[in-house]
Amino acid sequence: MKQYKINIHAHSIFSDGLNTPYIMALEAKRLGFTSLVITDHFYGFQLGKNNHFSMTVEKMKMLKRACIEAKKILPVIVGLEIPHFGQEVLVFGGEAIKNILKKGLPTHEGLIALKRETNCAIVLCHPSEDFDILELIEICDGYEQYNSGCDLFRNNRNRGGFRDKVSWCNSDAHHADSLEVGYNVVDSKITTESDLIKYIKSGKQPLHFLKGDKMISVEPNEFEKKVSKMSSDEMKEASDEAVQKLKNTFQPDDLIWINGEQVPAGPYLNKDNTLRGV
């Protein structure tokens, strides 16, 4: 069986990474990767306004231009990392990404619609310890079993309990040097966006490695074991319940968790005080 090395989560200078796509492509090639995947951040219009690391339509054009040079070294695939209900997800699919950058962060229903309409792929990043949002599991085609950018092991427990979801081990590299800290080995050559989307949705589990070729395997936690034993009806019921819970309205001063920080809900609320997709 042929084996190909890939890391699907990395950042460049177009958000909070330290290197250009060209330098990252040079290093990815040296390390034996099949392609380079860049997933810069987009924080939405409200939060993004005060965050110079956030992607914009203009910056995406610049990133694509920079990728022309990088592609002379190695195939480059561009995704986007966005907050969604207190977690973060990677979005793959040019049409969906264009839509998000233009219209802002989607609500959960918006993301479901986008997925249906554009066939994009969604991968849940670094699920945190208190992660139990079933409808996020439902919408994601895959999830990060391991993210070597997370210092705390509790944010890196095996998510293998989520049957039929492809799990990933990514480096979340913010500089070229860390591209190889966590990576995957797959049996097909992924060099284009559609190759990647197809693989993410394939249900085929990649092999996960840490730098130095150490293979990772960790036991699923209690929540994951519980989810994996649910019938699809039970799963749907629990998911509907969770979605309903998320439709509850918030007050602007209510504190909500975003990326590990408690912040006032104000900037994340829709006009009817429901939570935006954060």
Ligand SMILES: [Zn+2]
């Ligand atoms: Zn990231």
